[in-house]
Amino acid sequence: MAVERAAGDPTFYELVQRQVALLSTKGWYHSIELPDGNIVQGMIGIDALKGRLAAYPIPADLTGKRVLDVGAWTGWCSFEMERRGAQVMAVDCVEFEEFREAHRMIGSKVDYRILDVEELTPESVGLFDYVLFFGVLYHLRNPLLGLEKICAITRDTAFVESFVTDDGSSAASTLEFYETNELGGQIDNWFGPTAQCAAALCRSAGFARVNLEYVSERRAGITCHRLWEPPLADAADPAPLLYSAVNNRSNDVQFHPGKDEYVCVYFRSEAPGLTRDRLCIEIDGSGAPALVLVNLRGQEWQANLRVPPGLAPGQHQVRLRTRDSGYSNAFAIVVENAAARRDRPLRKAPPPAMPTEPSPVIYEVRNGMRESAVFEGHRNEYICCRFRTPEPALDRESVILSIDDAEQPVLFLTDLGGGSWQANARVPTDLADGEHFVTIRTLRSGPSLPGRLFFKPGCE
Amino acid sequence: MNAAAPNATDPNQRKLEELARLGWYHSMELPDGSVIPGFQSLANLRNRLAQFPVPADLHGKRALDIGAWDGWFTFELERRGAHVMAVDSTPFERFRVARDLLQSRADYRIADVCRLSPAGVGYFDLVMFLGVLYHLKHPMLALEKVCELATDMVCVESFVIDDGSDPAAKPLMEFYETTELCGQFDNWVGPNTACLLAMCRAAGFARVRLESVLDHRAHVTCFRRWPENENPREPAPFLTSVENAATRDREFSTLNDDYVAIWFKSPRAGLTTGDVFPRIGPYGSHPVYLQSTGGDGWQVNCKLPPGLPSGWHSATLRTTDSSWGSPVRIGVDISPELRRQRPAATSASDLRIAIVTDGKTWERNLVHTGLDSCISLWVSGLPADAARDGLAVWLDGDDLPAVFLSEPDPEGLRQVNAMLPSGAQPADRAVSVGFGGAVSAPVAVRLV
Numbered sequence: 001m002a003v004e005r006a007a008g009d010p011t012f013y014e015l016v017q018r019q020v021a022l023l024s025t026k027g028w029y030h031s032i033e034l035p036d037g038n039i040v041q042g043m044i045g046i047d048a049l050k051g052r053l054a055a056y057p058i059p060a061d062l063t064g065k066r067v068l069d070v071g072a073w074t075g076w077c078s079f080e081m082e083r084r085g086a087q088v089m090a091v092d093c094v095e096f097e098e099f100r101e102a103h104r105m106i107g108s109k110v111d112y113r114i115l116d117v118e119e120l121t122p123e124s125v126g127l128f129d130y131v132l133f134f135g136v137l138y139h140l141r142n143p144l145l146g147l148e149k150i151c152a153i154t155r156d157t158a159f160v161e162s163f164v165t166d167d168g169s170s171a172a173s174t175l176e177f178y179e180t181n182e183l184g185g186q187i188d189n190w191f192g193p194t195a196q197c198a199a200a201l202c203r204s205a206g207f208a209r210v211n212l213e214y215v216s217e218r219r220a221g222i223t224c225h226r227l228w229e230p231p232l233a234d235a236a237d238p239a240p241l242l243y244s245a246v247n248n249r250s251n252d253v254q255f256h257p258g259k260d261e262y263v264c265v266y267f268r269s270e271a272p273g274l275t276r277d278r279l280c281i282e283i284d285g286s287g288a289p290a291l292v293l294v295n296l297r298g299q300e301w302q303a304n305l306r307v308p309p310g311l312a313p314g315q316h317q318v319r320l321r322t323r324d325s326g327y328s329n330a331f332a333i334v335v336e337n338a339a340a341r342r343d344r345p346l347r348k349a350p351p352p353a354m355p356t357e358p359s360p361v362i363y364e365v366r367n368g369m370r371e372s373a374v375f376e377g378h379r380n381e382y383i384c385c386r387f388r389t390p391e392p393a394l395d396r397e398s399v400i401l402s403i404d405d406a407e408q409p410v411l412f413l414t415d416l417g418g419g420s421w422q423a424n425a426r427v428p429t430d431l432a433d434g435e436h437f438v439t440i441r442t443l444r445s446g447p448s449l450p451g452r453l454f455f456k457p458g459c460e
Numbered sequence: 461m462n463a464a465a466p467n468a469t470d471p472n473q474r475k476l477e478e479l480a481r482l483g484w485y486h487s488m489e490l491p492d493g494s495v496i497p498g499f500q501s502l503a504n505l506r507n508r509l510a511q512f513p514v515p516a517d518l519h520g521k522r523a524l525d526i527g528a529w530d531g532w533f534t535f536e537l538e539r540r541g542a543h544v545m546a547v548d549s550t551p552f553e554r555f556r557v558a559r560d561l562l563q564s565r566a567d568y569r570i571a572d573v574c575r576l577s578p579a580g581v582g583y584f585d586l587v588m589f590l591g592v593l594y595h596l597k598h599p600m601l602a603l604e605k606v607c608e609l610a611t612d613m614v615c616v617e618s619f620v621i622d623d624g625s626d627p628a629a630k631p632l633m634e635f636y637e638t639t640e641l642c643g644q645f646d647n648w649v650g651p652n653t654a655c656l657l658a659m660c661r662a663a664g665f666a667r668v669r670l671e672s673v674l675d676h677r678a679h680v681t682c683f684r685r686w687p688e689n690e691n692p693r694e695p696a697p698f699l700t701s702v703e704n705a706a707t708r709d710r711e712f713s714t715l716n717d718d719y720v721a722i723w724f725k726s727p728r729a730g731l732t733t734g735d736v737f738p739r740i741g742p743y744g745s746h747p748v749y750l751q752s753t754g755g756d757g758w759q760v761n762c763k764l765p766p767g768l769p770s771g772w773h774s775a776t777l778r779t780t781d782s783s784w785g786s787p788v789r790i791g792v793d794i795s796p797e798l799r800r801q802r803p804a805a806t807s808a809s810d811l812r813i814a815i816v817t818d819g820k821t822w823e824r825n826l827v828h829t830g831l832d833s834c835i836s837l838w839v840s841g842l843p844a845d846a847a848r849d850g851l852a853v854w855l856d857g858d859d860l861p862a863v864f865l866s867e868p869d870p871e872g873l874r875q876v877n878a879m880l881p882s883g884a885q886p887a888d889r890a891v892s893v894g895f896g897g898a899v900s901a902p903v904a905v906r907l908v
Binding site: 008174200260 | 549550572575597598600601630631632633634635636637638639640645648649651655658659661662716717748749
């Protein structure tokens with residue numbers, strides 16, 4: 001379907017020019033109600049401002065909530081959020097004297113900061129229950145980066161308002177690019193998305209649920225939730241079993257802060273005909289939508305998702321459910337501290353001449369993508385080996401896993417409690433067909449008795 | 461029957477067969493002339509490279525191959541004499557195998573494009589950016605990073621959604637949320653050719669040239685410099701002032717999207733953006749805005765080109781047939797230490813107002829009051845390094861904000877503009893300027 005272009009549309013150009021002329025006579029952009037009931041008239045009337053806000057499911061009582069208003073301009077939204085009881089921070093890329101004046105006249109306590117969207121991080125401004133992101137998206141050269149920054153500082157919901165190039169009826173997900181002043185004769189516009197594209201950008205930025213509230217006069221309102229809807233009380237589907245959650249590039253549980261990385265989750269679900277939109281994956285409680293869902297066989301599934309923006313270094317819990325099930329078990333991924341990563345030793349020590357600890361005992365060997373010890377030589381397959389040892393405080397560097405006497409780097413090690421441990425490692429794709437042997441040792445022990453795996457390329 | 465069929469026990473043939481099992485994307489020609497067959501034939505790879513004006517001799521040049529994959533382009537640039545760094549987002553074993561087989565000395569790094577910086581990898585004469593852009597979520601950011609690393613030329617090859625044949629096509633880009641493009645989820649954007657060209661220009665390159673579009677692949681050469689004018693036939697432009705378009709001072713930050721505003725005089729009438737070639741440091745930056753300021757005066761705005769190291773740089777420009785104009789010094793990412801190294805401001809001597817006019821009508825010794833009322837003074841005796849913020853303009857007792865200070869004109873006069881208070885009433889007043897403790901004699905001006 002062809003999209004009607006916004007740039008070059010004479011009606012739209014005239015509308016923008018009229019607005020610019022109006023702004024230069026009014027001075028103020030937002031109208032502002034003063035405590036004495038008087039109204040400073042701006043370019044946008046109080047009713048229009050209230051109408052725009054009413055299109056979003058923003059609670060009437062925000063007591064105890066932290067709210068961020070990005071692109072605050074004169075500040076009507078900031079002051080309205082404060083009136084509803086929130087602790088508010090207002091951010092703009094340039095300082096507006098009108099904001100300062102309104103702030104003073106109202107006696108507001110809103111924290112006003114001059115920052116670019118790219119500068120908004122959990123470290124610089126903290127986290128917010130609600131974020132307003134009105135009229136900013138199309139002014140950014142990297143709109144998806146801007147939305148990621150917003151997502152990273154949102155705990156609950158972000159409300160996005162943007163210029164769009166269509167009336168919402170187009171199925172196309174496209175962006176117009178404005179090199180200079182093609183849009184309305186203004187030079188501060190970079191990208192014009194269709195309404196569908198704006199919603200897709202919000203989803204890609206890391207929000208769990210995205211709802212297009214309205215499209216009207218080339219503006220769209222979008223509500224972006226970081227949390228899934230609460231699970232049903234009488235969940236009909238059995239809870240899925242999560243086998244693993246790994247970095248899709250390395251099959252490791254390590255993730256690097258700031259990189260564009262993806263998680264592969266492998267799980268078992270008895271939900272019939274599972275679809276992407278019925279799958280709810282969470283990382284530390286925040287929803288992360290699946291980008292792809294692949295049925296590996298029967299009830300075995302793989303889903304890929306983006307690492308949500310803004311995860312701090314350390315361990316994070318991944319779990320999932322369907323819309324009609326309880327939660328699966330959790331699986332930990334680790335966001336690395338870049339400095340710690342550089343210091344990791346590369347080579348393991350040779351086996352000790354005289355072991356000082358008893359050998360580990362392997363009690364389970366299976367393919368990390370399913371519940372059997374059969375491997376087919378897929379690139380993504382890896383081995384999960386569970387073992388017991390009395391040694392405390394093991395780490396990846398102190399556990400050595402070998403397949404047929406060839407050492408395989410341990411990608412992941414977890415303490416299952418009670419002296420049980422799980423080590424994951426890659427399986428070479430060029431093993432001979434048939435049975436192979438896995439052993440585990442630590443830096444201070446001799447090798448375990450072997451566990452068995454079976455290599456059957458293409459047995460499916 | 462094939463008489464030339466190689467003997468299956470030939471060790472070379474066995475080695476080749478083993479290598480072929482690695483699943484090559486690029487075909488690879490080995491020193492002994494044998495070829496590891498890949499998904500892309502040698503002819504195809506050579507043809508891709510031939511779309512760009514890459515010199516046959518790259519001795520002494522530093523080249524960067526972003527998204528190197530198996531490394532054919534890396535090894536070809538090395539064969540032409542360049543010192544090559546290859547970068548990919550994931551390590552490819554085949555690259556390492558090929559590098560060993562070819563005894564290449566290419567420096568192989570695993571990094572995301574958006575995390576490359578001159579501080580980490582240095583600068584490159586030539587950057588190959590082939591088949592990567594549409595895999596990126598933030599294509600503009602990546603193009604800016606690539607521009608920052610390049611000192612001369614960047615070859616960009618990208619998937620495009622059209623064939624580039626419609627000259628009136630407007631810039632448009634598809635966004636792929638999941639697997640919309642070819643069932644692959646590693647594609648993020650699909651620009652049309654016009655959009656690709658516009659993004660390359662907006663990233664900060666001086667010149668961008670579409671070489672070809674072959675089977676939904678556009679080949680774009682991006683240049684960081686303007687060509688030199690061998691036989692200038694026009695006088696060089698005279699730069700009256702250079703400012704940060706946002707802050708109105710002479711300092712710039714590479715962290716902001718900063719634009720450079722240049723005021724200049726040119727004898728050439730009817731200039732268009734295609735006739736003006738701004739240059740900051742060694743890098744060209746194309747005009748995004750040009751307007752006549754009256755007479756032979758012009759203002760041009762351009763993006764601060766990416767990749768300028770912290771320090772002082774010359775801003776200048778030329779027109780189509782002129783040589784470079786008078787340079788003006790600007791600061792980029794000036795640290796407090798650098799700022800302290802500036803020569804100490806000499807005090808003004810013989811500070812004198814030569815001419816007083818209305819800032820808009822240029823009428824002498826009178827100024828029209830009203831909204832945006834402005835007074836212009838031509839002043840002599842200011843030290844060479846005088847900046848606007850050290851300058852005071854007094855209208856009798858009123859301290860007026862100085863908004864503009866030009867470079868000295870050929871008579872040594874510098875233009876100072878100051879805004880009048882909006883409520884100024886018609887009256888006969890006197891204006892004077894001050895700098896560093898010196899104050900000029902007052903000059904009469906009539907407010908009307």
